[in-house]
Amino acid sequence: MRGMKMEENTNDSSSNDLIDRLPELSETEKEVALENEALSWASSLLSENMTGLVHEERDYGVILQNISSSIVRCITVVDHPICLLTLQQMRITFGHLNAELEVGPYTVIRPLEENIAAGRQEDEASGSTGPAASPIKEIGMEVA
Known part of the structure; x- marks a missing residue:
């Protein structure tokens, strides 16, 4: 529109803030990140047939998107x-595979809200647990 100025989004500080907030890992935590199971999981995400797809690690509150076979x-x-x-x-797991896990201005930091935490009790009954468990139930329709 004429006469309106768009605000420039400079999210670099929030990106750096997130990187700064990531904990330094103990040797045991690094070993877990490099276990065969973790490496196999990361390798499967890096496969070419996963490019563009979104992968949700619901139990750990992380959503990833495959950008390429190395990102x-x-x-x-x-x-x-x-x-x-x-x-x-x-990040350690992907780095070990010579791939990059990008954390940047496009990463949304979603707050853990009390109503989400309360909803975890309901989700536990249905088998879904973890910090990111949502009280919202998926509704589907059966098609004949």
Whole structure:
């Protein structure tokens, strides 16, 4: 529109803030990040048939998107110590595979809200647990 100025979004400080908030890993936490199971999981995410797809680690409050066979992007992380620890471990895992887990201005830091935490009790009954568990139930329609 004429006469209106668009605000420039300078999210670099929030990107740096997130990187700064990621914990330093202990040797044990680094070892967990480099276990065969973690490396196999990361390798599967880096496969070419995963390019463009979004992968949700619901139990750990992290949502990733495969950008290429060497880049995965974190698009959401829940603001919780376990989620931030997991994200840092994932960075180590992908790095070991000569891939990059991008954490940047496009990463949304989602707050862990009390109503979400309360909803975890309901989700536990249905088998879904973790810091990012949501009280919102998925509704589907059966098609004949």
